[in-house]
Amino acid sequence: MNARQINKSRMYGATVLVLDNNSHFFEGLPELVAAHQQLKEKMAIIDSQRQVQVVDNKGLTKNKTLLREELTTLLLRTVSALTAVAAATGDVVLKSRVAYHASDLHKRSDRIICDIAVHVSGMAAPVVTDLQKFFVGPEELARLDTLTAALKSAIPLNRVASSTTKVSTGNIQAVSHEIDLLLRTKMDLLLKPFEFTVPDFYHAYRNSRSIVNYGGRGKAVAAPATV
Numbered sequence: 001m002n003a004r005q006i007n008k009s010r011m012y013g014a015t016v017l018v019l020d021n022n023s024h025f026f027e028g029l030p031e032l033v034a035a036h037q038q039l040k041e042k043m044a045i046i047d048s049q050r051q052v053q054v055v056d057n058k059g060l061t062k063n064k065t066l067l068r069e070e071l072t073t074l075l076l077r078t079v080s081a082l083t084a085v086a087a088a089t090g091d092v093v094l095k096s097r098v099a100y101h102a103s104d105l106h107k108r109s110d111r112i113i114c115d116i117a118v119h120v121s122g123m124a125a126p127v128v129t130d131l132q133k134f135f136v137g138p139e140e141l142a143r144l145d146t147l148t149a150a151l152k153s154a155i156p157l158n159r160v161a162s163s164t165t166k167v168s169t170g171n172i173q174a175v176s177h178e179i180d181l182l183l184r185t186k187m188d189l190l191l192k193p194f195e196f197t198v199p200d201f202y203h204a205y206r207n208s209r210s211i212v213n214y215g216g217r218g219k220a221v222a223a224p225a226t227v
Contacts (some may be wrong), residue, residue, distance in 0.1 A: 014208040071147040079135035
């Protein structure tokens with residue numbers, strides 16, 4: 001959700017709370033009772049879409065980041081061992097084909113990191129016996145392959161989550177528009193007579209309809225409801 005949607009969502013929540021606390025005043029007005037229920041149902045949709053955003057992106061992004069960090073560390077360890085083997089055996093070709101540095105890898109995309117890991121694993125397999133002298137053996141190579149596969153799988157999952165978040169933001173915007181129409185064209189008008197019969201309730205409702213701009217700096221500023 002963007003800042004505007006968050007601030008409007010807070011306004012909707014405050015409005016629902018006022019109506020819930022004062023529902024006994026309009027329980028004999030079926031049109032207002034129905035509108036009140038519609039408002040709560042639409043708010044439930046917004047809450048469910050917010051959960052989609054919170055769960056998908058943060059969890060998957062963190063998982064992918066941890067996978068990449070572990071893979072990069074093991075990749076550099078394997079490259080270091082291969083370079084040592086090349087130096088010990090005088091294999092200049094091997095040395096040139098595994099000339100990767102931490103600064104280079106950190107700039108590469110996830111997919112390129114996976115490609116490099118596959119390449120390094122392929123170079124390491126034939127000389128695994130020599131690698132063990134430099135603290136990289138079959139277990140490390142197997143782990144390298146496992147991490148590579150895991151990161152490859154995490155890339156599309158993360159993109160799907162990002163796409164899902166964009167869809168959910170669009171859904172929130174659409175439902176928010178429906179709520180704005182419900183409030184402006186129906187509820188505001190149905191509640192207007194209460195200004196004269198139950199003024200405290202009516203003014204509480206009108207106050208709840210103000211959108212407060214919580215910008216994260218300074219004081220929150222209430223703006224008159226324009227929706």
